[in-house]
C-alpha cells in the first residue's frame with residue numbers, strides 16, 4: 239500500500255523507522271497513549287525486524303520464551319502461549335504479527351519503505367524523511383527503531399561474484415528456504431548464528447565444511463517443549479518475572495549469583511558448573527559473580543567448557559581446534575546450541591582453521607584457502623552484522639546545521655545514555671549504542687527505552703518544549719562512562735568482538751553497549767530524568 243501522493247510531503251507528529259519489537263511498541267505508545275499522528279516506515283515486506291530477516295536454519299532466540307515477550311500488556315502475556323523453552327523464529331514472527339493485529343498497528347505501518355535520508359530543519363523544527371520509494375515525510379520526533387543487529391556483514395572476499403553455486407548471508411535468508419539435500423555446503427562463521435545453523439545444515443547436507451576463524455564457547459540450550467506446569471507458572475508469576483528482569487544485570491529472568499568462583503572448593507565448583515551445564519542456556523554464566531570480572535575466575539569456568547568440548551568431540555585434532563579459544567568466556571556474546579560440538583562427530587562434517595590457512599579467494603567452484611581448494615555448491619556466511627551503528631549510518635541522517643551522523647560518529651557512536659546524539663534534536667535511538675541493549679534480553683531493554691521516549695515526548699508537549707537534544711558535555715561524559723563500565727569487566731579483552739566494532743574492517747574500535755548492567759542503567763536514566771532531564775538541553 240502506498241500512502242504517499244508523489245511529491246507532497248506527508249505530515250506526522252512522529253516517524254518511527256523499523257517495525258520490529260521496538261517499532262511496534264513505540265507506535266502503540268505514541269499513538270494510543272499520547273494520541274499522536276504516527277507512521278512507521280519499514281524496509282521489509284513484512285513486520286518483525288530481526289525476526290523477519292533472520293530465517294536461517296535453526297534460527298531461534300537464546301532468551302527463554304517466557305522472558306522474550308512484551309510485558310507492557312498483562313492481557314497479551316496471558317493470552318499468548320509459547321510452545322518451547324526457546325522460541326523459534328517462525329513462532330516469534332507469529333507473535334509479532336499477533337501483536338500488530340491485536341493492537342491494530344498495521345494501518346500505521348508502511349512496508350516496503352526504506353528510509354534513504356533524514357534532515358532536521360531548525361527553522362521549522364521538523365525532520366524531513368525521504369525514502370527510496372520517493373516518498374517524503376515530515377515529523378517533529380524521529381525515532382530510530384532499526385535494531386542492533388540488522389545490517390548484514392558480508393565479508394569482502396575476492397571472487398565471490400564468480401562463484402557458480404549459491405551463497406547466502408544468514409541475516410538475509412530467502413523466504414522460500416534453502417534445500418541443502420545432496421549439496422556440499424561451506425559455512426563461514428562460528429558465532430551464535432553459525433553455531434545454531436551448523437547442526438541443522440549438517441542434518442541435510444551431503445558434506446559440510448565449517449570455516450572457523452575464531453573458536454567459540456557454547457553452552458547447550460537444552461531446548462524442549464514447555465510443560466503445562468511451566469506455562470502456568472510463568473503466567474501466574476508474570477509480575478515477579480518482570481521485576482527480576484528489570485532489577486538485574488542482563489534483563490534475563492534470573493539473577494547472577496552472589497558468590498565468587500573462589501568461594502567454593504574445586505569439587506563444589508565442578509558440581510555447580512556441571513549442574514548449570516545440564517540445565518543449559520545463558521544462565522550458565524550467572525553461576526558466579528566474578529566470571530566476567532576476574533581473569534582467573536573466568537579461566538576456571540572457561541576450562542570447564544574446554545574440557546566439555548574435548549569430551550564431546552571424538553577426533554582429537556578437531557576437538558583441539560574447537561577448544562583453542564583465544565578470549566575469556568562470555569567476553570564475546572556466548573552462544574547456546576543444540577548439538578553443535580556433537581555435529582563434528584558426523585563423518586561428512588569437517589572443520590577448517592582459517593587462522594592457519596586463511597581464505598585466499600572464492601573460486602567458481604568453492605573456497606580456496608592458502609592450503610587447499612574446497613569444492614562447494616552452497617556457501618553460507620554466518621558472518622554477523624555491522625552491529626549497533628551500521629543500520630543508522632546506512633541512512634543519510636543530517637542533524638542541526640548540516641551535521642551528518644557519519645561525521646558525528648567518525649570516532650565512534652558518541653551519544654548520551656544511548657538515547658540521543660548531540661546535534662540531532664528530537665531524534666531518539668531505541669536501544670542505541672551506549673545503552674545496555676545487546677548485553678540484555680532485548681524486550682525489557684526495548685520496553686524501557688520506548689517508555690522513556692514516550693514519557694519524554696509527553697513531557698515536552700505538556701511543557702511547551704520545542705526541542706530536546708543531548709548536551710555535548712553529557713555525551714562526552716557518557717562515552718567515558720560506557721568505556722569505564724566495559725573496562726571494569728573482561729569484555730574488551732575479546733579484541734575481535736562485534737561489541738567493539740572489530741568485525742567490520744575500518745570501523746572505529748569503541749566498546750558500544752553499556753556494560754554497567756541493566757538495573758544500574760535504569761537507575762541512572764531515572765535519576766537524570768527526575769533531575770529535570772539532566773544532560774539534555776530543552777528549548778521552548
Ligand code: NAP
Pocket residue numbers: 297298299300301387393394426427428429430431432434451452571592620621622623676734736741
Ligand atoms: P558474530 O557473533 O559476529 O559471528 C560472526 C562469525 O563470523 C565469527 O565467527 C567471525 O569470526 C566470523 N567472521 C566474520 N567475518 C569473517 C571473515 N571475513 N572471514 C571469516 N570469518 C568471519 O555474528 P552472529 O553469529 O550472526 O551473531 C551476532 C549476534 O547476533 C550474536 O552475538 C547475538 O547477539 C545475536 N544472535 C542471537 C541469536 C539468538 O538469540 N538466538 C542467534 C544468532 C545471533 P571472528 O570471531 O574471528 O570475527
